[in-house]
Amino acid sequence: MSRHSAPLTLSAEERSELDRLIRSHSTPQQLALRARMIVLAADGVGVCETAQRLGVWRKGVSLWRARWLAHGAGEAVAERLQDAPRSGAPATITAEQTCAIVALACERPEDGAVPISHWSASDLAREAVRRGIVTSISPRSVGRFLKRI
Incomplete structure (x- = not known):
């Protein structure tokens, strides 16, 4: 040695x-x-x-x-043998909220009384806030969630 x-x-x-x-x-x-x-x-x-x-x-x-x-x-x-914790801000959106937003994206907009034919990231963000899933979220964050699935 x-x-x-x-x-x-x-x-x-x-x-x-x-x-x-x-x-x-x-x-x-x-x-x-x-x-x-x-x-x-x-x-x-x-x-x-x-x-x-x-x-x-x-x-x-x-x-x-x-x-x-x-x-x-x-x-x-x-x-x-695990990695050390990384610095940075803690996540503000929980896994449950993410799942709820993804589930919302799987719904048809017409079923939720939204007058559009297809969801956009900004439409999903507005609807998630309106339904009380999150207090605020950016369309970019919604897009990142959907990109992962």
Whole structure:
């Protein structure tokens, strides 16, 4: 192990869970990659060699080793390998409101007494506010919701 690498020791349960994450076909690839980094560290592989084997930057390997060591052993393995929370404003429109707006878009405008033949994003935004689904919403936000489906 390189003299700059922090030594990692894994419990049998942690090792088993990391191996399961690596082998599972449903594990997101970034999570599996991070699990490989931790397993290699526990096997005594240095930061540089780990980066070469996995085709990633040394800085990323060092970052995930440090995060692994910083988190408590009582925390679940998958949680220890998750991304850090991102900055930014919290969402103002809930998932339920989004679903209600999408459901509104699936309705025929004539059924809701709206005198148009097809919904536009601005028509949907106005109707969502009129029905009390949201207090305010921009047509652009409505368009983003509909683009995701």
